[in-house]
Amino acid sequence: MSDQQATVSRTAGGPNHGARLAVAWLVISAIVDPLFWFAAGPHMPPGDMTSSASGAQFDFNVLMMAALPVTLGVWLYFGYAIVNWRASKGGSDLIGGPKARGNMKIQTAWIASTTIVVLSAFVFGTVELIVPAGAGGGEGPQPIWTPTSKTVLPIQVIGQQWKFTYRYPTYGGFETDTLMVPNNTTIAFHVTSLDVIHDFWAYQLGVKADANPQQDNVAFTTTHALGKVTVRCDELCGIWHGAMFNYGHVVSKTTFQQWASSNETQLAAVTKLLPPFSWTYTADANGADGVYYPDNVDKYSKIQVYGAQPVSVAQAVKPTS
Amino acid sequence: MAISMHESVGLGRPGETPPSGADRRRSPWLGQHIGTALVGAVAGYALGHFIGNSIASGYANVQLNRQNNVATVLALTLGVVGWLLGVGALNYPILKLVGKEPAPEIEEKGWGRYFRFTLDHKVVGMQYIIGVLLFLFTGGLLAMAVRTELLSPTTHYFGPGTYISLVSEHGTVMMMMATSIITGPIAGWLIPLMIGSRRMAFPRVEAFSFWMFTAGYLVIMTALPYGGFPTGWTGYAPLQTQAVGGMDSYLVGFAVVGTGMITAGFNIIVTIINYRAPGMTWSRLPIFIWSLLAVASLLALATPTLVTGGLFGILDRTAQTAFYVNERGGSAFLWQNLFWFFGHPEVYIMALPGFGVVGEILPVFTGKPLFGYRVGAAGMIGVALLSFFVWQHHLFQSGINPDMRPLFMLTTELISIPTGFIYLTGMGTLWKSKIRFEVPMLFALALYFNFLLGGISGVFLSDVPVNVTVHGSFFVMAHFHYTIMGGLVFAFFGGLYYWLPKMTGKTLNKKLSLIHFWMMFIFFNCTFFPLFIVGLLGQPRRVFEYAQRLQGLNDFSTISAYMLASSFLVFTANFAWSIFIDPKPAPANPWGSRGLEWQSPTPVPFHNFDRIPVIYADPYHYGEVDAPDIADFDKVWATAGAGASSGGAGGGGGGFGAGTTIEGGPSDV
């Protein structure tokens, strides 16, 4: 006991730990934040091929500006404590009793500052969600945040076990395994499924939307750079989930026109067999053998393929109501 | 006559026989035990299969695919009933129902009690330790299989179907384990001792929860022979409806474990509210108990949603209803909402007990009272409340109406405020303290390190625009491994190293413990940190093929995962060696804790307290010269000179001398 009291008197009036920590934290933050913003920021995923991709990148970087100082600050504190306040070193003053049990000022300051950070993140996130038309996320059948652009190219993404196909309603509704997207264009991806839930993740486009059967999940983005796009399924959908990927391209408007028109012609015979274009399709829940549900209502008929009500192309061009 | 302290020191429990044959009240082989439970399970399973085949073998779909889900579900369900009947879990209610008086509760002796349905919460706690370790190591082996497959982007070690079954099994086993890893073993053992009670409110219910938990293990393990299931632990319908027989094991297994969780939750709530000793006011309650109160509320309120949702799934698969099949009038969103309405509180079921454990460890090893105790307790309750209002952040891209998205972004981000309180209490407690780097303290500090990354990455996930990129990717996967494994599992091991000396009366080998800690800490971070990057670079979860350019990071993660797994081998060796093979007695209070649970002799008597103590103070009066006694027996101890051997429970900073009193205390050992 006497040893400890000696320790107490020896270290009384020690260094100002708070000030040291604050200075170190400010210095580290002042170095790390700009370093990240300027050196790493422009390379952060998912790149800037589209409005939603660059939006996601910007948001990521902004959040990093807050996350880096917070993380490093907490680690700094713990590191400082581990180095300086060890029992084996004798440590500093022993603070038991009421003073060590709480400090109204610190607690209030902590709560206030975390609240401010959190609310700022919320306001920022909401603005970044609403202004760029849903930020590339699936908004369901009735999108409430829509692009300002007058011309929107609709592309339907159909998920099925286990591939994605794409229908272009403004080009006769042909269906293809390849995703082609024109540059400098606002796209409305209408994502749906013919069986279980899939998820359309066009990584470089910054677009992600679940593909649900009988549901039209709409996601918007505007392209502004040419390049290759990786599409992956991002919702576990069975055995080939991991192999459910393909590649797409953002190409110039003229190349796209040529590609689309030639596909429209070449695939006309297949297109004729497809159900009329529709935002959603009613798949037969029973499958080819027609047996899961015993009432034969869904018995796989030769007429009922995956079609539903046809929609006019006019509707298709401007999908938002 | 008083119990002699020194004689009780070093007397362990498992693997030990009573001193004389007379003490052995019955042979471990007689009566009901795990062996009869297995027999019951097999009998019930066979009966269920028989009934199911009689009912449904004529169904059109069954005739076509020869997959009788009715038989599977009934077999598994009756198997669980047989398991409970076999172990004797239902004896009491059955006897009461038929108007007979059950035999009075007796103190069980010998190693046989660890294989029985028992009413001693300390025995149930030890059973739970082995149970959760079994779950944890099974899940860990499955994780090794998953990581092995991911060594190569294009050549495959397992088939793709086997791979998703392994992923699903890993996730489900780990989630089941994580619901109980602390609330089962550590809480079950400690709640009565920490609040000054002789028992849990419902000892039979506690044991029932444990045997349901183990039944859940058996049920979920049947998934693999049934062909596995392809849905991951989230079980999304309609893939769930479409899946082969292993899906029934998932649905029944979660219902079984879920029922155990609900009963455990109610038991904990009732015990904490009603069984506190006189003077154990709400403001004197250990912070661990506060965390358990919050967790138990979540267990009791959130889990029924899972069980109900699973029941709908079972009906879809057996009776051809269509709760989750869109084309037949159901909705796949229904499962997503029901599941996550349970699933997100579930995440906090897994986080909060970890916070509680470190809240107990920090004061002891810093020699300071817990900073901001009230804020910490309020934070836990706040997290529990808010956790019911965040579930749709799992569905940001799902196609549900987007208008609630900002709200769920707000609630999700708000939850980081009460979570931040945990950091406030931790950092405040460390301030100008005297840290003793014992093994439990290292684990507690590691939790703060890991959970920070988990929590901060959670803010990125909550931001809807960023969520577009990171949702469903390895980023999420790394995020929740940082919170659950980096938080909860680290807290569990910290708690084990902290409380095992009290639970078993044995000292764990410090060198092996340190090796375990450093391997686990380093390789945990090496395994999961690269996965944040892998996710950001575009690798979705649960895939067996990925981009060539990500192979380096994936391989680094896999090799680290092997090392991480071997850290658990070190733990197992340590556990087996120090507890069973070559035990060294532990002092009654090796860390110099002021906690009520540490003031008891080792081993703790059957009824914990011969007289219920009267509580005078909270257990955090560290570093005070005139610390009050925490209960009415404290004074007796101090005057008898036991203060030294108890590691300075008397106060005055004596706790910091514990490094010496560990050796010096029970000098007669």
Added chain:
Amino acid sequence: MGIAMAWPPRDEPSETVRGKGRYVVGRSARLGIFSSLLAVAVGLVVFVSMAYLRSEPPTLDFAAGHSQGQAVDMTLQTVGAIGFGTHPSWVSYLTQAPDGKWVHTTLWDLPANTRVNVTIDQYDSGSALRNPQVGAVYGTLGNAATLNGKPFSLIDATKGNGVGHTFSIPTLGINVPLYGVNGNAKNFCNSAPCTLSEAHNTVEFSFMTPKTTGQYGWQCFVPCGGGYVYGNGGPMQTISFMDGFLKVVS
């Protein structure tokens, strides 16, 4: 020794107070027990992973003895109900091994950058397609295929016998629909392996294996897993039935 316990006095000594050395067996025996338990656990894990989890149907080697520039011939058949094994009622593909025997597998070693001539004998009945897009032939050499000797490029599945199965390699962009046989045919094949005397359609096509080695999944796109929701369970999600791999080797 006079350490009085903190606990209130009891009338008799605690029953838990026992001496040392009360273990049933000695230390080395305990070590032995623990080691044997560990060995059993390790053995169990190795057994389960090797004998069960890693078990897969045989891989037929079409790459052995293959010389550069030489085409590989491969013959497959589809059957409505395989008739044997653990899932006798499941629909399945079978492969003819180089020695002429029919093997229940869908795994093949194929040389890289090589022409593969595929002959598929289709013994199963057909139906309309959920997605008629897979009624088109594409990705094969010349985007061509023949049905019973006649070239075709598209099947209207709503007509005739419909489409029974497809042979598709999504990552290589290859798709070939297989016209169904009449389900009421007298000589309809009910269990594998089917023989050419039973009702069948023969589809022939060629494709090039990719230059990059690795494993490429292939599957059928007709929801033919009977008794499962959307028809995509069971055989549709099991290797050696309606799914397989091209293991492209150098």
